[in-house]
Amino acid sequence: MLKLAWRNIWRNSRRTILTVLAIAFATSILQFFVSIQLKSYDAATKSAIALTLGQLQVQKKGYLEKPQIRATIEDPLSLESKIKSLDRVEHTSIRSIGFALISSEKRSYGLQVIGIMPEKEKLVSSVSGLIKKGEYLDSTSTNDCVIGEILAKNLKVDIGDEVTILGQGKDGSLAASVATIRGIFDSGTKDFDRVTMFIPYKTFQDVFSMQNSAHSIVVMGMRLKDLEQIQSKIEELLKNETNLVSLRWDQLMPGLKQSIELDMSAGWIFYLTLVLIVTFSIVNTFLMSVLERSREFGIMLAIGARTPRIMGMVVIESILLTLVGIFLGVLIGSGVITYFSIHGFTVPGAEEIAKLWNLPIRIYPELTIRVILTAPLMILTTTFIGVMYPVLKILWLKPLEAMRAT
Amino acid sequence: MLKNLSIIFILSSRNVLRNPRRSILTLLAISFGLAGTIVVSSLARGLSYNLAKDTIDHLTGHIQIHAENYLEDPDVSNSISEIPPKLEKVMKSPQILKKAERVRVPGIVMSERESYGVMIVGINPKEELGLSFIAESVNEGKFFDHDSDDGIIIGRKLLELLQTDIGKRVVVMSQDVKNEISDKGVRIIGVFDSQFESTEKSFVFLSIKKAQGLLGLDAKISEISLVTKDYENLEPTLSNLQSSAPNLDVRGWRDIEKFVSALLDIQGKFLIFWFCIVVIAISFGIVNTLFMAIYERIREFGMLQALGMKPIEIQFQVLIESLLLILIGGFIGNILSVIGIHLLESGIDISAFAEGAKRFGIKNVIYPRFVSHDWITANLLVLFLGSLSSFYPAWRASRFTPANAISRAT
Numbered sequence: 001m002l003k004l005a006w007r008n009i010w011r012n013s014r015r016t017i018l019t020v021l022a023i024a025f026a027t028s029i030l031q032f033f034v035s036i037q038l039k040s041y042d043a044a045t046k047s048a049i050a051l052t053l054g055q056l057q058v059q060k061k062g063y064l065e066k067p068q069i070r071a072t073i074e075d076p077l078s079l080e081s082k083i084k085s086l087d088r089v090e091h092t093s094i095r096s097i098g099f100a101l102i103s104s105e106k107r108s109y110g111l112q113v114i115g116i117m118p119e120k121e122k123l124v125s126s127v128s129g130l131i132k133k134g135e136y137l138d139s140t141s142t143n144d145c146v147i148g149e150i151l152a153k154n155l156k157v158d159i160g161d162e163v164t165i166l167g168q169g170k171d172g173s174l175a176a177s178v179a180t181i182r183g184i185f186d187s188g189t190k191d192f193d194r195v196t197m198f199i200p201y202k203t204f205q206d207v208f209s210m211q212n213s214a215h216s217i218v219v220m221g222m223r224l225k226d227l228e229q230i231q232s233k234i235e236e237l238l239k240n241e242t243n244l245v246s247l248r249w250d251q252l253m254p255g256l257k258q259s260i261e262l263d264m265s266a267g268w269i270f271y272l273t274l275v276l277i278v279t280f281s282i283v284n285t286f287l288m289s290v291l292e293r294s295r296e297f298g299i300m301l302a303i304g305a306r307t308p309r310i311m312g313m314v315v316i317e318s319i320l321l322t323l324v325g326i327f328l329g330v331l332i333g334s335g336v337i338t339y340f341s342i343h344g345f346t347v348p349g350a351e352e353i354a355k356l357w358n359l360p361i362r363i364y365p366e367l368t369i370r371v372i373l374t375a376p377l378m379i380l381t382t383t384f385i386g387v388m389y390p391v392l393k394i395l396w397l398k399p400l401e402a403m404r405a406t
Numbered sequence: 407m408l409k410n411l412s413i414i415f416i417l418s419s420r421n422v423l424r425n426p427r428r429s430i431l432t433l434l435a436i437s438f439g440l441a442g443t444i445v446v447s448s449l450a451r452g453l454s455y456n457l458a459k460d461t462i463d464h465l466t467g468h469i470q471i472h473a474e475n476y477l478e479d480p481d482v483s484n485s486i487s488e489i490p491p492k493l494e495k496v497m498k499s500p501q502i503l504k505k506a507e508r509v510r511v512p513g514i515v516m517s518e519r520e521s522y523g524v525m526i527v528g529i530n531p532k533e534e535l536g537l538s539f540i541a542e543s544v545n546e547g548k549f550f551d552h553d554s555d556d557g558i559i560i561g562r563k564l565l566e567l568l569q570t571d572i573g574k575r576v577v578v579m580s581q582d583v584k585n586e587i588s589d590k591g592v593r594i595i596g597v598f599d600s601q602f603e604s605t606e607k608s609f610v611f612l613s614i615k616k617a618q619g620l621l622g623l624d625a626k627i628s629e630i631s632l633v634t635k636d637y638e639n640l641e642p643t644l645s646n647l648q649s650s651a652p653n654l655d656v657r658g659w660r661d662i663e664k665f666v667s668a669l670l671d672i673q674g675k676f677l678i679f680w681f682c683i684v685v686i687a688i689s690f691g692i693v694n695t696l697f698m699a700i701y702e703r704i705r706e707f708g709m710l711q712a713l714g715m716k717p718i719e720i721q722f723q724v725l726i727e728s729l730l731l732i733l734i735g736g737f738i739g740n741i742l743s744v745i746g747i748h749l750l751e752s753g754i755d756i757s758a759f760a761e762g763a764k765r766f767g768i769k770n771v772i773y774p775r776f777v778s779h780d781w782i783t784a785n786l787l788v789l790f791l792g793s794l795s796s797f798y799p800a801w802r803a804s805r806f807t808p809a810n811a812i813s814r815a816t
Contacts (some may be wrong), residue, residue: 014697022690029683066567068520099521101514107481108581110514110523154479168521270680273446277439277684281691284431288698291427347672
């Protein structure tokens, strides 16, 4: 029967080729879009995780919604070392975060001051690699700070200049200090570069009267895949500390995941429209071929073939045809993606958007199983459903009438 | 050849009707394809229209005027000290519907418990009405009545973050013209809501006179926001304003909200690309149908040629046949798209993605928006690519050798 179906397909070779081309066209286009889309999400997620989020953070309950200086983790060092010793956890770091008015000689801005342990922070955050001028903090730094490029411009300061830090300590006392600009970073995310200042953890603890407490423990696992596992282990650790929570990157920044989902669903609407149109044209072809062959089917019925058998044959024909188209499409699509995965792909005029997502302007799509399979599965499913209509038509065929049909 | 055109036309239209089922299927493919693209693109346009509108409503307006370096460095020292009389005159022209002067500088708001960095905006309540969102967003307490009212209006989220309440005092701090930190205690008289949390968190409003007093600005202002008759076509007004105020920085909203503007541009490009792809997919269907129609009629084409019809006339016949299909299909498609857009008029709820939508500055409900040039592009593409793709079958039809064709069995 497979043979028969295969021969039937090639009976009208031009029609078949055109249909196959239509399917291949849709498959490869979809594949390409999906690859770009997935890669952008991947890059956006990765860069957000690398910049500040980390894969997971332990914080005081409610700190995420209301980042108050009093919402702290007590004795963070011992908790950190416990987390560090967990299976699959690779790096950890402790941060204290406060709000302060930063003044240079000419300007003042209110912003977020983050106390970090430079050696540990290097392993969980990409900021150390984004230094554009000067250098990152190290373990010997005391009264140094690292700030974003936009902030440096706004404050009209450069490497070596001094700024004053004026804020409120954990105990409500005045937190005041002077820091020398040691490094200026450019993360590409404007909002981050405008309002962020890093100072050494020790200094922060002193200035903001933190004593033995901090705001966040940042955790990086070996692989993002293991995150849920790591989280449940940390949760176990925190069982006795009911006022602490562990939050994954997508819980820390729900907007990111949701905007990915929103974008994805918008993409699906466009894909679906395309798939439906292609399906329509495939089903059209099949309907015609079934109608055209009603004479033939009539004869088949008359000589004893059963209706389900004929229906089965048509279904096999359609699947074969779709498979050939998909195969060709996957070949073309994969070729195109491979080309762009080497040479990169840019959308002209997308720089502003890339910045918001903190994406590289040039995207290198990747050929993953998901990319390869999404489009073919979509098209296969819709065609299969669509083809049911012409196939069901066969049910109504009466041998005699069908044979008389022209 | 021309005199035969009417005959060819009649032949073509009869051919279309000869196999009504096939023609109907093709028409369906064309019309659904066209309707689908128009409806989907109208949703995309609706989304971006909302985005543009919200951006403009926010505090941007259509056109903004600042001192030379203000946008780079929003500091009190970069204020507009005097509006040139020429500019004053242009701003009174009928092109400009609304105008609001503002003081806008970064600062800090402190309650007894917390302090946050915010943008302090000094406004004239009468001017903001109908220009920006603030006048209609104060849902608790009251909005300013005059440009010298006391008090501060802050966002719902900030109120929560500061752990304070309406009627209580907060301290506003900023850098004044002498580069010194000046602060002032003010009572919270109103709380505003915004669809964007970031707005509620990062903007506080004073009356313009009080803001000027706090910063020692006298009568200086930071920005002028203008609303014109048509936000999509700003060029003439913009250049008029620019030439009347050469020392000031006059910009359209697209130049200020670059992200939104880029998003809109990309969307425009994507839609055109998208139209092409869909229409190519439709064209495959058209070509397929035509081939089927032609191969059934090989004998007939042979006969026509034998009777003296020129190959070019056969080509014409096939082309007109497909053109008829495209035109009728397009017509139905347009009707379908009108129906589709009408059905979606009440909007599509995307609140499931609310957080993500906020990041883009998109509302929870998307309304379709009919954009005439998308409609024209989609139609022209169907017409153009559809006809283009029929050339091959048409050419093929004219290439049968009469003798062979007639002697074919079916």
